[in-house]
Structures are given as C-alpha cells and as structure tokens.
Amino acid sequence: MSQKVTPFMQSLKSLPADYRFDGSPVSDRLENSSGASVRLTNSNVPRKGGLRNGVSRTDTAAGDSEDSPYSGHGVFVEEQSLTDDVDSGAATMPLPQSDERRWSDTSAYARKKILQSWIQLPNGNWELGKILSTSGEESVISLPEGKVIKVISETLVPANPDILDGVDDLMQLSYLNEPSVLYNLNYRYNQDMIYTKAGPVLVAVNPFKEVPLYGNRYIEAYRKKSNESPHVYAIADTAIREMIRDEVNQSIIISGESGAGKTETAKIAMQYLAALGGGSGIEYEILKTNPILEAFGNAKTLRNDNSSRFGKLIEIHFSESGKISGAQIQTFLLEKSRVVQCAEGERSYHIFYQLCAGASPALREKLNLTSAHEYKYLGQSNCYSINGVDDAERFHTVKEALDIVHVSKEDQESVFAMLAAVLWLGNVSFTVIDNENHVEPVADESLSTVAKLIGCNINELTLTLSKRNMRVRNDTIVQKLTLPQAIDARDALAKSIYSCLFDWLVEQINKSLAVGKRRTGRSISILDIYGFESFDKNSFEQFCINYANERLQQHFNRHLFKLEQEEYIQDGIDWTRVDFEDNQNCLSLFEKKPLGLLSLLDEESTFPNGTDLTLANKLKQHLQSNSCFRGDKGKLFTVVHYAGEVTYETTGFLEKNRDLLHSDSIQLLSSCSCLLPQAFASSMLIQSEKPVVGPLYKAGGADSQRLSVATKFKSQLFQLMQRLGNTTPHFIRCIKPNNIQSPGVYEQGLVLQQLRCCGVLEVVRISRSGFPTRMSHQKFSRRYGFLLVENIADRDPLSVSVAILHQFNILPEMYQVGYTKLFFRTGQIGVLEDTRNRTLHGILRVQSSFRGYQARCLLKELKRGISILQSCITLLSQVITLVLHLNLIVMEIL
Template sequence: MASEYYYLKQSDCLTIDNVDDAQRFHTLMEALDIVQLCKEDQENTFAMLAAVLWLGNISFQVIDSENHVEVVVDEAVTSAAKLMGCNVQDLMLALSTCKIQAGNDNIAKKLTLRQSIDARDALAKSIYASLFDWLVEKINKLLEVGKRRTGRSISILDIYGFESFPKNSFEQFCINYANERLQQHFNRHLFKLEQEEYTKDGIDWTKVNFEDNQECLNLFEKKPLGLLSLLDEESTFPKATDLTFANKLKQHLNTNPCFKGERDGAFRVRHYAAEVLYDTSGFLEKNRDPLHSNSIQLLSSCSCQLPQLFASNMLNHSRKPVSPSWRSGPSDSQKQSVGIKFKGQLFKLMQRLESTTPHFIRCIMPNSKQLPGMYEKDLVLQQLRCCGVLEVVRISRSGYPTRMTHEQFARRYGFLLENIVSQDPLSISVSILQQFNVLPDMYQAGYTKLFFRTGQIGALEGTRKQRLEGILGVQKCFRGHQARCYFRELKRGTTTLQSFVRGENARKEYLILIKRWKAVILIQKHTKQQIAQKHMKQQIALRKLDDRQRAVISLQSVIRGWLARRHFIEMQNLNKSNIESTRAKIKPDQKILEMKQEHVQVPPSVLAELQRRVLKAEAALGQKEEENAALQQQLHQFETRWSQHEAKMKSMEEMWQKQMTYLQNSLAAAKKSLAADDTAGQPGRLDASPLPHYYDSEDTTSMGTHTPDGNTPVKFSNRTSDAGTGRMSNGGLNAVSHLVKEFEQRKQVFDEDAGFLVEVKSGQLVSSRNPNDELRKLKLRFESWKKEYKVRLRETKVTIQRLGHSEAEKSHKKWWGKRSIRT
C-alpha cells in the first residue's frame, strides 16, 4: 500500500478520484512493450524504484550525546540492500558515516541525525534521477530518433508554476528562479520583439509599458555578488552554516531593490508575481548535494548492473574544482553544486527555446481549495496580473496580430483585382485594400509588410474563398464535360472491341461444343454397341450353358438309372442264391431229426457224411456271414451317399434362395425406375441391369440334383424288396421331377414377361398396356406362385425323408432278424 512508504505519504493524497492505478500500470506495461524495452530492463527498473521506496523507510536511532546515529536494522534496510544487490552492513555504514581524507589516511566520521537523513535522501534522489536519465536514453535509442531527425521538432515544456508556501526552501528557490527566466522569455517574445518589429517596419505605434524582470534575474545570476554565486561560494567553506550564508546575503545584496533581509536567517525576493520569503535552513547542505564518496562506492560495489552504471556516470560527469581546504573524499573535491548545475541546465533550455517558435499556454487555478465548481475572482485576477496576461490582452487589442509581406499579399489576393495597372507588390496591395473598402485605421503598410488588426484578413479570405469556389465550379463543369465526352468515346470503342472479342470467343466455344457433341455421340454409339454385343454374348452363353446343363442332367439320369437297374438285378440274384442255400441246409437237419425220432440205427459212413455236410454248411454259413457283412458295408455306403445327396440339396436350396433374392431386388429396382420416369413425365431408359434367369425367395427351398426320368438308386433289404415301398419311392421321385420341370417353365415365362416390360419401358417396343400395371400384376403372380411352390416343395421333401427312413429301418430289421434265427 502507498501508505506504508514514507516518500509516498508526504502529501496526504494517496488516491485520486476516477483514476485506477492498476489500469494505469497495465497501460504503462503495454507502452514499454510497444517501445520494445526488454523484460529484464523492465524488471531492473521496477527493482530500482522499489529500492528508492525502501530507502525512504530506513530509520535511525541516536547512540550518544553528540547526536550521532546508527541505522535501525529492520525490513527496510534488508529489502533495499537486496534490491540494490549490496551488503546490508555496507549500506548501513554508507548512511551513518562519511570518510574524510587527512593526508594519506581516511578517517570515518559518524554523521548526526540530520546528516544521515540528508545522506539517505540524497542517495535515493541520485538513484531516481540516474534511473530517469537512463530510461529516457534507453527509449530514445529504441525509437532511433537521432537517425531519422529532419531538423524540425515539436517539443512540449511543462514545469511547475510559481510557488509560494508558508515555508520556502532551496527547492522553491530553484523553481521560482526558473519561472523568472521563462517569464522574461515570455515578455521578450510577446512585448519586446513585437514592439521592436513595429518600430523596425516604420508604422505608427504607441509603446505598451510592461514590467520587466531583468533586475530580479540579475539578483540571481550576477557574478560575483548574485544569490547563486554567493551560495556556491559559501558551500565551499567547511565551517560555513546557513546563518553565515544569510548574513553574507544581507551584507552584499541589501542595496538591490528585489532583495530584503529578514531575521533568523531568512530573506525575501520580489519576483514578477509576488514577494517570497525563503528560509536558509538546509540551503548549504542541499546545494552541496551530500552524496558522499562512500555512497558512490556503495553503488559501484552492487551486484546489480544499474547501480554500477549509475556510479560510473556520476564519476564521469563534468566536475567543478573547489577550494582544497575541504576534502571529504577522493571524488568530493571536484563536485559541482546543485545551484550551478541547475543554472547550466536552465541556460541550455533557454538557448533551445530561443531557437524555436514558441506558443504559450497559461494555466489558471480557479480556487485555492482544489474543489470543482468554485471560482475565486481575486485569486484569478492576481494570477492574470502576475503572469502578464493583462498586458498581453492590451497589446493584442492595440496591436496588429496579422502580418504579411507585400509579395505574399499580392500573390495571394492579386487575382481579386479587376484591373491590374502596376506590377509593384505595394501598389497591388494598396489597390486590393481600396477595392474592398478596408478602413485605414484597420491596417498599416510598413516598409516590407502589411499589418492588420484582428478580423480584417477574414473578410479578404471570405471573398477569396468565394471567388475560388466560383472558379472551381466553372473548372468542375468544364472538366466534367471533357470527362463525359472522353468517357462516351471510350465507352463506344470499348463496346465495339468487346463485341468483336466476345463474338470471336463465342464462335470458338461453339466449334468446341460441336466437336465435343460429335465425340459424345460417337462414344455413346460405340459404348451402346459394345453393351449390346456383350449382352447378346451373355444371352448366347447362358443358353449354351442351359443346353449343356440339360444334356448333362439327361446323361446323368440315364447312367444312374442303368447302374441302379444293374445293381438291383445283382441284388435279386444274390438274394435268390441265399434262399436256395438256406433251404439246402435245412433239409439235412430235418432228416437227422426224423431219424432220431424213429430211433433208426445210423451206420458210421452216413454219420461221417453228415458230419462232413455239417462242416460244409458251417463253412457256407461263415461265407454267407461275410457276404452279409459286405452287404451291410454297401448299405452303409448307400446311406452315406444319401446324406451327400441331402447336403447337395441344401446347397442348391441356398443357391436358389440367392437367385430368387436377386430377382426380387432387380424387380424392385425396375419398379423404382418406372415410378421415377412416370413422375418426371417423360419417357426414360431403364438403366437397371438385365433380369436374372432364376427366381427365388427367402423361403424357397431347393431340390438339388434331379433326373428327368425319375429313376434314382434305392436301398434294398438282404432278402427281397417291398413292392409297395418301391412304388412310393418312384412316386416321390416323379413328384420332384415334376417340380423341377414346373420351375423351369415358370422361370422361362417370368423371364420373357420381365424382358418384354423392360423393352416397353425403354422404348424399344410399343404397347398399349401400362408398364407399371403390368409390372404390378407380374409381381402378384410371382408371389402367389412362390407361396404355392414352397408348400409343394416342403411336402415333397418330407415324403422323401420319410421314405428313406422307413426303408433303412426295414432293411435293418430283416437282416438282424435273419441272423438271430441262424444263431
């Protein structure tokens, strides 16, 4: 907070209405970034400002009866030393002691409380002043003003006004001296030079008296008995005090009307604005600039870059030799006093002002309470008198503020004359003034210039402006007519040129379009021809494939029928032989039983013959059992083939389902195309792909391979086949053959109907029937036939499966029943 720092709370004004310090700091940071001041230099700048604030918070405590002090070790000392980059003890010694050189020895002298405070403030002021100079120089280098200087500049000088407080010290002394010098420049520019110009040009003029402050300036600047000279001289004596300085002023300056000595070391100076009472307390110490050599050495020993740079600049400044009787250090002997420095800087400023054309702005304080809406007449009148504003108003009223040379006036207003008789600028100027009835007391003609009172040149400027506006109006109309004529000619030529160019471009584009159209027609012709040839080849290939497939199926059916009949005959013969052998075996057994029953004596030869027959029968029985095993193996193979046939039927069923799905999708696409063409209201071309040659649906099942004659191998038992079962098997095969033939016929019918509708829709054929209605009817016929065909296909499949299972069970039962009888 600002209230925590001693240097910031001296004015008791910590905040200002409608001023946001944070926002202004943000604006300052943006400005530093705009001038491209690096972040390191910004941080160093703020560190030095913080160090100055912490230096102001350093306090001292008295340690003896001679008012000697030492620095209080607190946060202010440690923070300031840390920001400056120096040792805390070195900073404490620099603020509480000073080094005095006696011969070749340096003696450390303790400072009093007043001297320590002045040393602290002097160190803070020197750091702040050096930081300000460094920052200005840094910004100027970044902006590179010197490289682009053209010799012309606009400068603004803003200084403190005249100051008069209940207690005025050395600061007010310097500020009021600067205001005296600037007031003289103001008087010289507005009064002296103005009246000198009137006199020099030979016009009738009554001089205006004004108060000249040259005598007050002589009081400050005269050598060797001026205020600054005596102050500088008294500052060189080590035993001089403020009281001795006041007495010396009374002794040498009492005869000056602008000076008046007072009691207790005070004196008065009669400035241009008012008399000011100055207190000489602290004059000598402030004029000496008590920045001792140990303070400069402290800055040199800092680790931060800026304090070292400040110390080197202090040592390199121009120095003024003083009396050798007072030496407090190696660099103090050549120090220049503050008053002499201030005087030199002020003289440089005045030289700069003398080389420019000044414009003055006087700021008037409306009231002494610094409140809005209040106006103190006496205070404002006093300020106007002190600043010489009243004299300025008087000389402006009686003077001639507007002036112009005869050549400039004749050149500017000469064209307003109706008849020009002479070429002399003075004669032309007088003629102009007489023509416009300018009163003689409103102007004066000098040797080289014309001087006008306030407002006279305005009438001439109004007439000149009106005349120029008329001339400009005529010129505008004439130039407009010329421009319009030129524009019409240019427009006609441009239009003609554009018509030829556009005609040529259009003809070229037309030829290109004709060529492209012919090329497109040719490409379409060849493309359609290739598509038609490809489609015809596909139709021929499909027909050949169908013929070959039918031939193969017919051949397969004949071969399979012949194989089945041959196998059937072999099985019948085998069954007959088995029956006869079984009967032959049963007859000897019956004879043996009869003999046993009759209790007939069997001779041994007969018994042997019987035994041989038994062995032979057993051998035949074993052989039959092997044959039965072979037959059982063949039966197993037949069952395997049957399962393979069922797998093939399932695969064919899946294939038919895909084909039927494809047909449905194609019919749907054709329907959409017909609907789109009807909506557009013009005949279109059916772009759908050719209709497939197979019909199927999601629920339609396949019957697998088939034979046209309905003859397929069937399973037989080991003994004999059942006639009823054979008839049922032949009936199932005939049903399958009928279903296949019906499917082929229906497929061909639907293909022909769909092809006919496609040709009608594409415009290849002409028909009175509506293609959309016919397509809808075709779809309904297909759906009804699909449902009916699906039902019959499922019934045929169930019948075939039932026949297969019944034949297998009968064969197993007969075989195992026969074997069980044998055993």
C-alpha cells in the first residue's frame, strides 16, 4: 500500500520502508473488552528509538485533574540511564495517583536521551525531534530537516515506537497524547482507513469521497467476522448479536459536529441492519425514509451541503428470529428559522428547490409554482443550487420514497401545496394604511395564491396578517399591526406550517413503518444528533444543542465506566471500583428549579416586558455562584461545558423560546377547507391543551398558551435518555478533517478541537486508567515464553505467563492475572515488548557473529587449501620440468 502521508506528517515520522499496515484479519490480535480485536501489527519492523521502558502512570478517575486532559505539556524530566529503566524504574514506579498530571505516562520518556519526542512549534503544529541532550530544564532537539533547537524539557511530548503506527485502537498507543493520536488518525486516514477505535468508541474521520469500504462484500465479511477492522458495520453487527444474545435493546449513538458524517454513518449502520435483518420488505421502506427526511429536514449550510437541521432517533424493531419488523422515528428541534431566513451562501430546506425544479407542468399550474428565484424566502441568501446535485432528479426520488412509505398521491399533492403556500407567504408584502404606520397585506397574486393553497378566505388571511385580537380581562380588543409586527406574524405562520408539515410527515412515515402486532420489544436505535457546538457567536440553538450534549456525555461517561469495570469483575481481577466525576454540576446549572438556566429562561419568557437583556441580567443575578456559570458584559454569559467554555449571547433567546403562533393564526388554519392546515391547527391546539409540566405563555394573546421550546426539548431529552438508558449503547464519534469538504485534507487543529469536544481522548484516558492492555494467557506465553531462563516445555500458559511476570520483576501493581487474560497498566506491555525486541536483536547478533566466525574459518581453510594446491602445482611443475630436462640429457647421451 502506498504511503500517502501528508507533507507535514511526513516530517513528523519517517515510516519504515517495509511497513505495511495490515488491515487483514490474520494480523496479530489481542482481544479487547468489547470483543473487538486490537492488532499489534508488524512486530518484526525494526523500531526506531521510540518507546522504551516508560511505564505509564495515569489518573484513576475522570475529571480528577483541573488541567485540560488533552494538554500535551507537562513532561517531567528526570535523569536516568537507559539500562536502569527496567529495574530501578520498576522498583520505584508509583501507582496511578489522582493528583498526578494527566498524560503522566510521559514522565519516564524525556529522560532517555536517545529518544524521539513531539515538539510543538510556535504555529501550533507538532514536529518529531530527536533528543540530543538534556541539561537542567532544557533539552537540545534535532528536527528532521537538520535544525537543532533548544526547548524546555517539560514541553516535550513522547512519541510512540513505529510498531504502533496506525494501530486500529488508540488504546494501544503506549504514549497517549495529542500529537500521537493526531498522527495515528492521520496515518490511517491517508490510507482510507477512516475508522479507528478509541477503546469502546468508534472514531470515524469523514473521507469526503467514496471509500471502498462498503457494499455486500464488506457486509458479508463483517457478518462472517472475517474482517474485524474497525467499521460501522462491526458496530452494527455487535449490536445485532448482543440484542439477540442478551435480549437487551441496543443503541448506536452517533455524534460529531456539522459535516462530520453523522447522517452518512447512520445510513451505513441502517444499511447493515437492513442487510442482516431484511427479508420482509420493510427494511426497504426504512431505507427510503432517508431521502424524505433529508429533503424536508436538510439544507445546504456553509459547513455542509447536506446538513441535517434536526436531531433524529430511529428505532428499528426486530422479530424473534432477528428480522426487521418495523421502525419508529423521533425527531428533535427542527431549525424553523431557516424557512424564513438563511445566511448568505446557504439554502433553505432542499425540498423547496426540488419542488421548484422537478414539479410536473400540471403540478406547477395547480400550485401556481414558478422558479426558485422568484421566491423571496429562497432569494435572500443568493444561493439556489448545490454543486453536483440535480434538484429535479432528487424531487423524483422523494416522490418515489413517499410512494414507498404509503403517502397517497392526494396527500403528496397536499404536502406540495403547503410548501408552495410557504413560498408564496414569503412574497406577501405590506402597505401602510394610516398615519400610525399600521399595515395591511397587498392584495396581489401572492396573497390570493396562499389563500387558495391553504383553502382559506382571503379576507380572513388579510385580517390575520394585519390585526391581532388581544384579550384583556373579559374584553377582546383589536390591535392593528405595524410593519415589523406584520412581518413577524407572516413569518411565524410560514414557520409553523413548515414545522407542522415536517411533524406530520414523520407521523405518516411512522404509521407506515409501525410494528403493530409483530412487535417483540427488541430494537436497535440509531441516534443521529447534533454535536457540541461552539462558534464565535452562540445563540439559542447552540444553547439547546450543548445542553443535549451534556446529557449525552453523562450517559457516555456512566456507561463507559460501567462497561470497563464489568470486564474486570467478570475476569475475576482484584479491582476497586473507580468513582467518576461526571458533568452533573453543569447539568444542574441547566436543569435546577427554580434557579437554573432553563427555569429562568422560561420565567423571563412569560413576562410580556421581558427582553433578552433582562434575561441576561437575571441569569447573572441568580447563577453567579455556580462554578459552571460566568456572567459577562451585556447580553453575554458563559457556560463551562464538559467540552469547554461557550459564551452565549441572549439575543433572540426569548422569541425563539416562546415560539408563538398567535391564536388568530391557529384559528385561520383551523378554518381552512384543506385537510392539512386543519390537522396542523388541531395539533397545535392539542399541544396547548396538554397538561402543562412547564410554564405557560400568555404573552402572545388569549389562546396561545403552550410549552416553551426549551421545556419541550428538555422533556424530549428526558424521554430520550430514559429510552437510551434501557439499551446497551455503542458510540460513534464522527470527525470532520477539514472545513472545505475536500478529500485528503487533514487539518490538525480542527481534528484536535473535535477530539477534545467529543471527549475521545478523555474516554481513552479513562479506559487506560485501569488496565487497558489485555492479552490471553496463550498469546502472552507464546509471545514472551522464549525469554524464560527455565524450561517451560510442559507448562500450561497461565503458569508460563506468571513465570514471565516474575522473571522480569513486573510490579504486582502493574498487572492483574484474570481467569482468561492478563491485564496491564498503560505502557507496561511496552517494557516487555522492548525486552523481547532487544533479546531478538541480541539473538540475531549472536547468530550473525557466529555465522561470521564460521565464514572466516571457512575462508581460512580455503586459503590454506589454495596455497597447498598452489605449492603442489609448483612442485609438480618443477618435477615435470626436471623430468623433461633429464629426458633431454638422456637423449643427448644416446
């Protein structure tokens, strides 16, 4: 396989010429906890002076240290000779202590002068250098291009030996630090190995191109377990097997930032489940929900041409025999505001452009449809098309998919009519009707088309968009609207029609996929939810998204600790349960009543005079004492999330949280002759009549009481967590390697920021704080048995393993002997591996010396033989000459 390491990374590490990453299932494997295999590849590759006897020291629990867990700085420097390392190092090796620095497994490293180390350059990039000398607090480093620099020894970060290049599980890295993880992911990414395990988590780096990793051949290989490289298929396969074996529902939780590949990953997982659990035909329907949901819920953003603007949980149900029997989809927090406004270079929801491009002439006429350029809602961002996407063709795909999920032709037409109504609403303009600047919609084609499409009286539509009925005590007063108020009313109506349409479609899909009597209660849920977001400006959407991520992170932590510790207990090792500090403090900041972010937001939303500034002041007044909160100036406040600090600006918080549709608009919809607007009105009324667990909103008028968006989202999240809590989770973290959506571009800083945000390194660190390296007794005794001085011919693998541990004086604290496996602390296996390599190297040297000696002896013999031969020949020729001479004399005499 050709090495396509980017120039930067090439400068980081020179790859052995004969190294080939072995993606085949026959490579040297270690079984790890989750049954996934971890490979120690290419053990015969000559090692550079990388990993030697460094024994790692890691923390015992999450969150024990105040430092960033991902900081590459903080290497302790001690003087110690190389030969001392195994013995004295082992004899004095401290146990993991919670107050040690994170990544303290680096400490033993810098002291070895011959070793390589990562150096962070002023531009933030990492470079691999050779430590030439260390004196005092400084080290002299030689960089690959021959430059020699002096650095503070503490800033050096250890590099792993080449044997660990491209390992398919980050847990296998002897030195776990940012540059090593970045290098490893890049190494794999350059060879289209986009999946890597981070302990129990699958990391997927978006390739931004087609990679030859999918399809029937691969599905078959994962099904038969003949391919065990990390993959979404492997995760889906484990989920199916565990669901059947344990009779426990499973979940695949996919997260990552926008454009990282969550939706694609979810589809790949669904593809595998459909292939394995298919047969009844329902799997085809399930797969066809994707084009529908993407058309109605995805849009082009600056970060992703096909960005999902909602969260999604799809629960796939299975029969007793493991066949798919149905599915259910739940959606979260659709970004409604995109319907009426979107930023320059972005688009509204795909379906609008698809309809305009792909509708038949008859449909166009019916809906009075024109080109996308004619609609103001679509025109404001100046972007109508997406490179390489044919909207007309996509429209036909969506119609086909709607047929497949049993949305009737009639209903499809109603759906398209609602879309056209939204587009025409955006074109409704207003004219001033009095000297108090009150307005009325212009009675033009736009207004009449909206009225026709939703089936309402044009006068009623005019009234709804120009006046508001307010109930004051028992009286109703009519308030005329100014231009901004009228525009708000129009846009609120458009947003509500669209979001109700989206919900209605999901409902229809769910009816079509319903399990009914075939329900067995076994399911695999796939969660494709927005990842943690931190932009220059963070608003209400980021506030909700990051709150959701706090909840998911807690789920993640709890699960991972449980899983890890269960394995220790199962294998009977002596293990004291590790308590972990979770993000409960931050969650309380959001959820606490009455003085939490959500409660205070809701409270302020109920005040008619509440503004975004009064909200910000209220938060500062009540939450200042919480360590996860910081009030900043004006409308700014900061939350210390598990993934970092995010500063929010309260502008628009109240309006987005209230999300009011005035009662007049609801009434208008319920008076429509078309069925869909009626259905939308009744669902809105049902919502407002539901027993209210959150606050009521009266700011908009008489009947517009409903749950706030934040409260609804919170209750959805609670339900989600309950559902997930009853499943065995499998986590996939998607990573976006660049912001330009291009293949082959790997931006270190961007990747690092995501690894930090989604806590990947944290998980590996947590997992490694226990006994991250495991090896079966058989494998261990096979690999290291030859090092034993005593004869082991008749001994069983367990006693051979124990003998090896004793012979090398491995401290009892550094390992545990389980029933089936040996468990090692971080870096410990590196010590043995190093000894093994040195011994092999020694054996080779002895062999070559012996062969040299043999060759020299042979040469000497040959030389001696030749000289004997030469003297014989000389003697012979002399004899012949003499004889000839004598002959001549005799002849002369005769």
